[in-house]
Amino acid sequence: MSYEQLIHETALADERLLVMTAENRALIRNLPGPLGPRFIDTGITEQTMIGAAAGLALRGRVPVVHALATFLTLRAFEFIRTDVGIPHLPVKISAFVPGFLSDGNGPTHQAIEDVSLMRGIPGMTVFAPADEQDMLAMLPAIWASPDPAYLRVNTRPATYQHAPFEMGKAEIVAEGKDVTILTYGMLFEQTLIAKDLLTEAGYSVGLLNLRSLKPLDEAAVLNVVRGGSLIVTVEDHFQTGGLYSILAELLLANELTAKVLPLALKERWYKPGLLSEVLEYEGFTGQHIARRIGERLGDGEHTFGAKTKVVENVFAE
């Protein structure tokens, strides 16, 4: 099953579902024929696409819109906030190449404030699957929901057999006493490697794949906080407004504190290049993540294996 097959099947079963794109057809290339007028390409017009999606939703449709994450969340932000957010219409945003997945494009294309922007819209839900399997598991629930939704599209092959998706629930991969990694999206793959490297070095390591940033699985995160381990937030996002901020908000609201190490992009865009180069340069390979956590734990002994081999992104415009 691919994204395209899933959306095709869903559209055949539910006539409300429409596929829209601002000329970003990478994931939906074969659908114009089968869907006919229910496939709408507006050209390179993110704002008009979102406005038209709102109009279609007003008429009872569930438009799934496709474009690059950065142009949707930045250029069309006001249209999402005003035309989708205010009336709380069920427009489903499939945001392509978010975060590090925009590897070689450069800062113009880096959606690394998208979580911050989207979660700031009242009623908007925000999802970031770990890989394709995780994404396909959550999409039926996202598309069936009456809420507007923002999805960080991630078609990377799974390196982990995921648990079934449940709305608002994180996937608890492991529980740990020394350190717990909280992450979302494509960096799950690297944090899984980091967890194994740290475990091999003798640490008790927890790992949460958050899946949904809004709604947040507050119970699961608070459970980690109460466990007292070092908490590491790992995200391909600006440090401001993403998971680190979400955690800080949760801690304050519950009058709690914790030892937290944020691994994020602090006041900077990332160095563009092949995905392996980006992760190596920015310190987000499994090995780098393990080392950075080890440093924080005062570990001067372990090297955490050899350089992590990163599967490159399949380029799709």
Added chain:
Amino acid sequence: MTTIQTFTMTSEKQDELKALALRVRAHIVRLSTDGGCFTGASLSCADLLVYLYADFLNVHPGNLTDPERDYLFLSKGHDVPALYGTFAELGFMPKERLANHLKSNDSIYWHPNRSVPGVEFHSGSLGHLPSVALGVALDARMRGQNQKVIVITGDGELNEGTCWEALLVASAHKVNNLTIVVDRNHFQANIATEDLIPLEPLAPKFEAFGAEVRRIDGHDFAALEAAFTALPFSDTKPSVIICDTVRGRGLPSIERRADRWFCNFSADEVVELLKELHSQEATTLTSETLTVR
């Protein structure tokens, strides 16, 4: 662009619509105090809204959830007094609700919102509703429904690129059930359009973006009828109707004034303006009780 020349509306009907428009203008004037409202921009499109709701559109208080009703989207949302004045006169909302203007016990504020029956979409941020209306028009076409989908923009609003972007997309998709109506009152917020961002020649601009265009006097009910009843202008193109109007129409003391976009008059000034308003039409109108439907 074609100039409409055949006017067929009877003078009785024109008088009825004028009487209704006068009552709507009186609502606008009465809303221009205690915080004020966008008086000038409301007066320019009062005749247009009166014609559309009272005579042309298949939308009334009894069919607001009918998916086959006509849709009107007011993209230049700051002329809400003209819209709500029309709604109050035609029974979409009780007239008393206008007294709640800017009060926290209701949602009658400077821009439209869907708590008022008849408002299809909230607006105020300019350049949004051409695309929202495009979505509705696309869906109506997909369902084989024939209703009109009309979006009214300001002329200053045409500074926003998204108006043109939506038209480009509507043209590409041959959406001929979408009509963009421009309230061409020749002013943007603080200055004449041609002194800031010139729009003329406007009709050829729309034509170049793929629309079929008519340009009329937006205060002439017969001209409005001639244009709107000719919709759609094309089987393959969106339609555009440019309505030449006068900012502040009906009150000579504020007409065509750059500083009369937003007005907050004193109670005494409102009394004087209502006198001025009624003195303009007094010779042609006989009864406040005329009904149009």
